Amino acid sequence: MLDLAPQLTAWLDEGREVAVATVVSVGGSAPRGPGAALAVDRGGSVIGSVSGGCVEGAVYALCEQVLADGESVLEQFGYSDEDAFATGLTCGGVLDVLVTPVAAAAPLLRSALDRAAAGVPVALVRVVRGPARLLGRALLVTPDEDPEGTLGGGAALDRTAAAEALAALDAGRTGTVEVSEDGSRCPGGVTLLVESSLPPPRMIVFGAVDFTAALVRVGKFLGYHVTVCDARPVFATRARFPDADEVVVDWPHRYLRTTRTDARTVLCVLTHDARFDVPLLEVALRTPAAFVGAMGSRRTHLDRDRRLREVGLEDVELARLRSPIGLDLGGLTPEETALSIAAEIVATRRGGTGVPLTGAVTPIHRVPVSRTA
Amino acid sequence: MLDLAPQLTAWLDEGREVAVATVVSVGGSAPRGPGAALAVDRGGSVIGSVSGGCVEGAVYALCEQVLADGESVLEQFGYSDEDAFATGLTCGGVLDVLVTPVAAAAPLLRSALDRAAAGVPVALVRVVRGPARLLGRALLVTPDEDPEGTLGGGAALDRTAAAEALAALDAGRTGTVEVSEDGSRCPGGVTLLVESSLPPPRMIVFGAVDFTAALVRVGKFLGYHVTVCDARPVFATRARFPDADEVVVDWPHRYLRTTRTDARTVLCVLTHDARFDVPLLEVALRTPAAFVGAMGSRRTHLDRDRRLREVGLEDVELARLRSPIGLDLGGLTPEETALSIAAEIVATRRGGTGVPLTGAVTPIHRVPVSRTA
Numbered sequence: 001m002l003d004l005a006p007q008l009t010a011w012l013d014e015g016r017e018v019a020v021a022t023v024v025s026v027g028g029s030a031p032r033g034p035g036a037a038l039a040v041d042r043g044g045s046v047i048g049s050v051s052g053g054c055v056e057g058a059v060y061a062l063c064e065q066v067l068a069d070g071e072s073v074l075e076q077f078g079y080s081d082e083d084a085f086a087t088g089l090t091c092g093g094v095l096d097v098l099v100t101p102v103a104a105a106a107p108l109l110r111s112a113l114d115r116a117a118a119g120v121p122v123a124l125v126r127v128v129r130g131p132a133r134l135l136g137r138a139l140l141v142t143p144d145e146d147p148e149g150t151l152g153g154g155a156a157l158d159r160t161a162a163a164e165a166l167a168a169l170d171a172g173r174t175g176t177v178e179v180s181e182d183g184s185r186c187p188g189g190v191t192l193l194v195e196s197s198l199p200p201p202r203m204i205v206f207g208a209v210d211f212t213a214a215l216v217r218v219g220k221f222l223g224y225h226v227t228v229c230d231a232r233p234v235f236a237t238r239a240r241f242p243d244a245d246e247v248v249v250d251w252p253h254r255y256l257r258t259t260r261t262d263a264r265t266v267l268c269v270l271t272h273d274a275r276f277d278v279p280l281l282e283v284a285l286r287t288p289a290a291f292v293g294a295m296g297s298r299r300t301h302l303d304r305d306r307r308l309r310e311v312g313l314e315d316v317e318l319a320r321l322r323s324p325i326g327l328d329l330g331g332l333t334p335e336e337t338a339l340s341i342a343a344e345i346v347a348t349r350r351g352g353t354g355v356p357l358t359g360a361v362t363p364i365h366r367v368p369v370s371r372t373a
Numbered sequence: 374m375l376d377l378a379p380q381l382t383a384w385l386d387e388g389r390e391v392a393v394a395t396v397v398s399v400g401g402s403a404p405r406g407p408g409a410a411l412a413v414d415r416g417g418s419v420i421g422s423v424s425g426g427c428v429e430g431a432v433y434a435l436c437e438q439v440l441a442d443g444e445s446v447l448e449q450f451g452y453s454d455e456d457a458f459a460t461g462l463t464c465g466g467v468l469d470v471l472v473t474p475v476a477a478a479a480p481l482l483r484s485a486l487d488r489a490a491a492g493v494p495v496a497l498v499r500v501v502r503g504p505a506r507l508l509g510r511a512l513l514v515t516p517d518e519d520p521e522g523t524l525g526g527g528a529a530l531d532r533t534a535a536a537e538a539l540a541a542l543d544a545g546r547t548g549t550v551e552v553s554e555d556g557s558r559c560p561g562g563v564t565l566l567v568e569s570s571l572p573p574p575r576m577i578v579f580g581a582v583d584f585t586a587a588l589v590r591v592g593k594f595l596g597y598h599v600t601v602c603d604a605r606p607v608f609a610t611r612a613r614f615p616d617a618d619e620v621v622v623d624w625p626h627r628y629l630r631t632t633r634t635d636a637r638t639v640l641c642v643l644t645h646d647a648r649f650d651v652p653l654l655e656v657a658l659r660t661p662a663a664f665v666g667a668m669g670s671r672r673t674h675l676d677r678d679r680r681l682r683e684v685g686l687e688d689v690e691l692a693r694l695r696s697p698i699g700l701d702l703g704g705l706t707p708e709e710t711a712l713s714i715a716a717e718i719v720a721t722r723r724g725g726t727g728v729p730l731t732g733a734v735t736p737i738h739r740v741p742v743s744r745t746a
Contacts, residue, residue, distance in 0.1 A: 033705055049583045056583075210422045210429075217594060221587075222708050324730040327700075329716055330723030332406055335595050343702055343716040344729060350703030354727040356717060357697040 001037040001100075001109075002124060002197035004048045005116035008039055012104040012113070016041045019063035020102050023050050024074065024128050024193050025176050027094035035174035035195050039102075042067055050097055051077075062099050072100045072136040074128050098128050098193060100136060108149045112140050112197075119199035123165035127151055129191035131181060141165035153190070156183025161192055168194045172264060200225040201264035201290075203345075205244075206252040206280055207271035208235035211295070214338035215268060216244045222342060224266070229255045231276065253279035256287070266291040266345050268325065272300055278307045285317045291348045293325030293341065300324075327354045374410040374473075374482075375497060375570035377421045378489035381412055385477040385486070389414045392436035393475050396423050397447065397501050397566050398549050400467035408547035408568050412475075415440055423470060435472050445473045445509040447501050471501050471566060473509060481522045485513050485570075492572035496538035500524055502564035504554060514538035526563070529556025534565055541567045545637060573598040574637035574663075576718075578617075579625040579653055580644035581608035584668070587711035588641060589617045595715060597639070602628045604649065626652035634660040639718050641698065642667040651680045658690045664721045666698030666714065673697075700727045 001008065001020040011018055023036040038048040038056065040063035050059050055077045062075060078094040102109050115122040125139040133152060139161050140148040147162045160183040168174070174195045180188025203219040205212050208230035219226040220243050229248040230236035236249045248255055252271065261267070267284045271277055272295045281304070284292045296304065301323045308318060326340035327347065347354050374381065374393040384391055396409040411421040411429065413436035423432050428450045435448060451467040475482050488495040498512040506525060512534050513521040520535045533556040541547070547568045553561025576592040578585050581603035592599040593616050602621040603609035609622045621628055625644065634640070640657045644650055645668045654677070657665045669677065674696045681691060699713035700720065720727050 032707075051583075210424075214594075218591075218712075221590060221594070222712065223706070322729065322731050326730050327716065327720075328725045328728050328730050329719040330725030331719050332723060333596070334405075336719050336723070339591075339595065339712070339715055339719060340725075340730075342712055343700065343727075346702040346704050346709050346712060347700075347729075350705060350709070352701045352703030352713075354716075354729060355701050356695065356720075356727060357699050357701050357713075358695050 001035075001039070001102075002112060002116040002122070002195050003035060004037050004039055005113045005197065007047045008102070009110075009113050009117045011039070011041060012102070012110060015104055016043075017067060018102045019066040019099055021050055021059045021063055021097050021099045022193070022195070024096040024098050024191075026096075033174070034176070034193070038063070040064065040067065051095060055095060055097075059097055059099070062097070066099045066101055070101050072098065074098050096128075098126065100126075108138050108140055111148060112138075115140075115142065116197035121169055121199065122197050123169040124195045124197075125151065125161045125165050126193045126195075127153075127190060128176070128193045130189055134181070134190065139165070141169065143169065151192075153181045154183065157181060157190070159183060160185060161194075164192070165194050165196075169196045169198070172196055172198050198264070201266070202227065202261065203266045203268065204229060204256070204259070204261075205268045205270060206230065206256075206276070207269065207273075207295075208232065208237075208240060208247075209270050209272075211270055211334050211337050213241055213243075214334040215270070215341055216241050218335075218338045218342040222346070227259075230271070251279075252276050253283050256280060256283045261287040261289050263288045263290055264349075265289040266349075267293070268341060268345075269294040270325075272296040274304060274307055277304055278311060281308055281321065282311050282313060285313060285320055291322065291345050292320055293322035293344065295325050296323065298324065322348070374408075374412070374475075375485060375489040375495070375568050376408060377410050377412055378486045378570065380420045381475070382483075382486050382490045384412070384414060385475070385483060388477055389416075390440060391475045392439040392472055394423055394432045394436055394470050394472045395566070395568070397469040397471050397564075399469075406547070407549070407566070411436070413437065413440065424468060428468060428470075432470055432472070435470070439472045439474055443474050445471065447471050469501075471499065473499075481511050481513055484521060485511075488513075488515065489570035494542055494572065495570050496542040497568045497570075498524065498534045498538050499566045499568075500526075500563060501549070501566045503562055507554070507563065512538070514542065516542065524565075526554045527556065530554060530563070532556060533558060534567075537565070538567050538569075542569045542571070545569055545571050571637070574639070575600065575634065576639045576641065577602060577629070577632070577634075578641045578643060579603065579629075579649070580642065580646075580668075581605065581610075581613060581620075582643050582645075584643055584707050584710050586614055586616075587707040588643070588714055589614050591708075591711045591715040593618075595719070600632075603644070624652075625649050626656050629653060629656045629660070634662050636661045636663055637722075638662040639664040639722075640666070641714060641718075643698075645669040645673055647677060647680055650677055651684060654681055654694065655684050655686060658686060658693055664695065664718050665693055666695035666717065668698050669696065671697065695721070 001022045018039050018041050020039045023034050036050050038050045040046050076096050112124040123141040127134040127137050137152040141162050151157050164177045177192045178187035179190050203224035204227045206229050216226050225245050227246045228241045228244045231251045233249045236247050238247050267289050327343045329340040331337045331340050374395045391412050391414050393412045396407050409423050411423045413419050449469050485497040496514040500507040500510050510525040514535050524530050537550045550565045551560035552563050576597035577600045579602050589599050598618050600619045601614045601617045604624045606622045609620050611620050640662045700716045702713040704710045704713050
């Protein structure tokens with residue numbers, strides 16, 4: 001439910017009572033993963049979704065029931081061919097959905113939502129299966145503070161849950177963990193839903209060139225916090241990149257050395273000028289970034305590769321470089337070029353291949369180890 | 374220059390004098406194709422671009438020269454390694470660029486720009502190489518009216534040019550044609566730049582589901598005129614799809630049977646309900662559309678394939694269907710799913726493969742047979 005934090009906190013501020021349905025786990029082919037949420041208030045207003053449309057109606061009805069009787073429920077939605085026709089879709093998937101009442105007075109859930117809305121890393125742990133007295137209990141875990149709340153099963157269970165939550169948060173992962181009530185990590189009848197919320201990942205685009213504006217737009221579309229960096233003040237202006245979160249005038253390698261990057265950061269080098277690219281890529285390929293790509297012709301690539309070896313980069317570092325950047329879509333316009341770069345970023349971060357799903361045997365929905373964009 | 378029509382007509386309305394640089398042809402690796410344009414007014418304001426940043430400075434200076442002396446010029450921009458460093462980039466490409474002065478008083482160019490700005494199909498033919506007295510002459514060709522203007526080489530040359538322009542317009546193609554001054558189609562010393570302008574291609578998204586809003590946004594980003602169609606009035610609302618050009622409440626197959634489609638139209642079937650999909654795809658696969666894709670699991674696909682055969686679709690018709698729709702990017706969020714669909718649309722229309730450009734031998738910039746989005 002943390003993915004709905006901005007709207008949910010606004011609803012709670014207005015004093016609305018809400019039932020929130022959260023996907024706990026998925027089996028088979030399902031369009032949205034654990035953590036995806038749908039919320040319904042007493043007036044019948046809806047935000048969010050738990051599937052590509054498959055079971056929204058049934059989940060909506062369940063939310064109304066939970067609003068009426070105030071009890072959390074865990075329900076499974078499966079699809080026989082008959083069910084599929086009844087609800088109008090035929091995914092062939094199975095969804096476990098937790099529906100919980102949330103009111104402004106629930107301090108722990110409110111605290112989790114406030115942090116998520118503010119872009120602060122937070123993990124929310126809830127008991128979705130286990131002894132009746134634990135059901136619906138919650139624990140809030142952040143990297144820098146003591147956990148809030150308790151799962152109601154004793155200090156050892158809380159400690160184990162907090163450790164699992166920190167690991168999940170570090171990986172940006174949302175999903176279930178099986179433990180025992182005594183805190184042992186052996187599956188022992190208690191299922192925890194660990195929901196992570198992280199601030200948006202960063203996209204840093206180096207080079208304020210003509211393709212940059214289109215790449216910034218598609219980066220925002222995918223949910224990135226987008227920075228444009230170029231050493232030339234006449235090109236790196238807010239007016240040229242109104243969609244960027246920030247525009248930085250600085251030497252690319254100097255900026256990258258001082259700014260924060262992590263394993264979700266994507267770095268796109270569009271300068272395609274060796275004077276900027278070589279010192280920048282020397283730094284970029286040694287960051288933990290998820291994606292480092294550089295624009296240029298194949299000739300530019302070979303020349304750049306040679307220069308990067310001259311400054312001491314090793315095979316294992318150079319192997320990370322996506323160059324020429326992008327998937328081969330045959331795109332002609334700046335927007336199509338930006339789309340080919342964005343497609344390679346998604347494929348790299350999510351483990352896709354880029355081949356058409358038609359006729360392939362790759363799964364359509366991968367195991368969603370991470371729902372965090 | 375027709376790609377700048379909306380802004381250029383506004384400039385001309387203000388009485389500005391403008392020099393317009395238009396890419397005539399490209400050799401080697403160049404980021405933008407024939408027809409890409411950059412315009413500069415007497416005050417030094419700039420719109421558009423002719424390359425990914427490579428030669429903008431040099432073309433800008435040439436525009437200033439043309440504004441000063443009023444003469445059209447054709448100039449080639451090539452890149453030795455030294456040039457590349459001088460202009461800051463190293464594409465390895467060669468560009469032929471035509472720079473022409475355009476004032477509000479030039480009725481033929483103004484007429485072409487007005488039609489392009491209004492989204493009416495129009496082809497502009499200009500002599501870029503040949504006898505001095507023909508240079509810079511222009512002919513305006515539309516599907517339904519007699520050509521305007523003359524290339525100055527006699528009626529036979531105008532007839533040949535108009536026929537070539539109509540063929541280019543039909544294909545949405547911009548590029549050069551070699552002819553003789555006597556109107557013969559044998560290359561004989563006259564090079565014509567034929568620039569086509571067509572209204573935006575259509576994207577019709579069937580099914581007002583959760584992925585639809587994201588697909589509409591990325592369709593608009595790529596320059597499509599986007600229609601959402603669903604039979605259910607409660608889902609097919611403008612409020613849910615504010616970015617769509619139109620939202621139609623109608624049975625998908627009935628709407629598709631009566632609306633205009635052409636070889637640039639893309640049809641995305643997201644309903645994934647056999648009740649809607651089967652009658653819709655029966656119509657869709659017999660339109661001239663560039664792309665027909667349908668969402669669904671592999672099980673849904675097999676079931677749909679069987680039903681479509683039952684209603685009489687043949688192998689050759691079914692072979693056009695992209696199902697499951699999209700490239701395998703491993704996307705998890707609705708935006709990532711929409712991006713994978715958009716990537717398959719671009720690859721299908723432009724002849725790309727979807728594989729990473731890194732390590733591949735596919736050309737980075739394909740021969741731009743069509744610059745029309």
